[in-house]
Amino acid sequence: MVDLKVESRGVKRSVLECVGHTPLVSLDRLFPEPGVQVMSKMELMNPGGSMKDRTARYMIQQGMREGKIRPGSHLIESSSGNLGIAVAMAARVLGLSFTCVVDPKTTATHIRILRRLGAGVEMVREPDKNGGYLDSRIRRVKELLHTIPDSFWINQYANENNWKAHYHGTAAEMADQLDRPVDVFFAAVSTTGSLLGCARRLREHFPSIRVVAVDAVGSVLFGGPPGKRELPGIGASRVPELFSPEEIDEVVHVDDREAARGCRELLEREGIFAGGSSGSVVAAIRKTLGKLPRPCRILTLFPDRGDRYLDLVYNDDWVDRLAAGQEEERTSIMGERV
Numbered sequence: 001m002v003d004l005k006v007e008s009r010g011v012k013r014s015v016l017e018c019v020g021h022t023p024l025v026s027l028d029r030l031f032p033e034p035g036v037q038v039m040s041k042m043e044l045m046n047p048g049g050s051m052k053d054r055t056a057r058y059m060i061q062q063g064m065r066e067g068k069i070r071p072g073s074h075l076i077e078s079s080s081g082n083l084g085i086a087v088a089m090a091a092r093v094l095g096l097s098f099t100c101v102v103d104p105k106t107t108a109t110h111i112r113i114l115r116r117l118g119a120g121v122e123m124v125r126e127p128d129k130n131g132g133y134l135d136s137r138i139r140r141v142k143e144l145l146h147t148i149p150d151s152f153w154i155n156q157y158a159n160e161n162n163w164k165a166h167y168h169g170t171a172a173e174m175a176d177q178l179d180r181p182v183d184v185f186f187a188a189v190s191t192t193g194s195l196l197g198c199a200r201r202l203r204e205h206f207p208s209i210r211v212v213a214v215d216a217v218g219s220v221l222f223g224g225p226p227g228k229r230e231l232p233g234i235g236a237s238r239v240p241e242l243f244s245p246e247e248i249d250e251v252v253h254v255d256d257r258e259a260a261r262g263c264r265e266l267l268e269r270e271g272i273f274a275g276g277s278s279g280s281v282v283a284a285i286r287k288t289l290g291k292l293p294r295p296c297r298i299l300t301l302f303p304d305r306g307d308r309y310l311d312l313v314y315n316d317d318w319v320d321r322l323a324a325g326q327e328e329e330r331t332s333i334m335g336e337r338v
């Protein structure tokens with residue numbers, strides 16, 4: 001019989017081969033200012049719904065190459081959602097088992113997708129000293145490593161293959177897609193892997209490029225005080241081992257409300273249905289645009305799609321609740337001053 005399971009031009013062998021090769025889109029309706037061009041890499045078009053497909057695939061493939069992940073290994077990772085979904089997708093293809101440690105900020109949709117993909121889901125409920133859950137999640141990961149045989153912690157916070165996925169993937173593609181130099185690169189940060197991998201590659205091609213991190217108000221990454229923030233995917237309550245602040249020229253902090261406004265603007269003007277951190281990037285570019293030189297070519301990433309945020313940035317009640325919370329905070333601060 002003819003073996004149909006052989007290489008065939010134009011046919012991928014698995015969904016993992018569909019990761020990457022995303023287009024760059026010019027946001028001319030959102031940023032019509034003369035002398036400005038903003039281009040975004042549509043990472044939301046990855047098959048698992050986010051740029052974390054690249055990170056997961058690369059970290060797992062390298063782990064297998066190095067013999068740290070073997071047939072029968074049980075993968076463990078802490079994730080606010082997207083990396084978890086990407087690892088779960090890869091684990092399905094590769095026949096591995098996977099447990100994802102999440103926290104109450106992970107959206108219900110993320111959790112349902114994780115379960116559908118066959119992942120075990122462990123929820124931590126105890127916030128850490130910075131009001132986030134990262135320390136609690138990592139503590140739980142370490143407990144699981146002791147109890148699950150042949151388990152392997154991918155550890156996106158310290159794994160060098162996190163940034164390398166973007167150095168060899170996302171940024172290599174962007175350098176190929178661009179026919180003229182870019183002046184500024186904006187990226188939302190959490191582990192900082194995507195920003196660092198892209199910055200390292202882009203600087204080889206465009207040595208004078210300015211690298212701007214977009215962080216959440218309330219994140220401790222750049223030394224600010226910890227605070228309440230609800231959007232997953234952006235910000236951190238613990239500084240990751242990968243963090244390398246000397247490679248970042250500037251940081252712009254964006255709060256959840258500004259991120260929601262950015263998402264909605266992006267949808268209205270460009271028809272792009274993106275997640276919270278894409279809205280944060282849009283808001284950060286808006287805040288910074290006035291002081292950037294002209295002409296100015298700006299590059300950014302849209303990390304994930306909007307579907308997983310229907311109960312957050314695309315929910316009017318959620319936005320109203322944030323507004324009410326901020327007003328309450330403002331009046332109590334004013335009250336203290338009187």
Ligand SMILES: Cc1ncc(COP(=O)(O)O)c(C=O)c1O
Pocket residue numbers: 050052080082083188189190191192193194195232233234275276277278303304
């Ligand atoms: C939607 C989204 N945006 C941005 C980021 C930040 O990426 P990184 O962890 O590479 O800093 C993440 C990370 O989880 C994410 O899920």
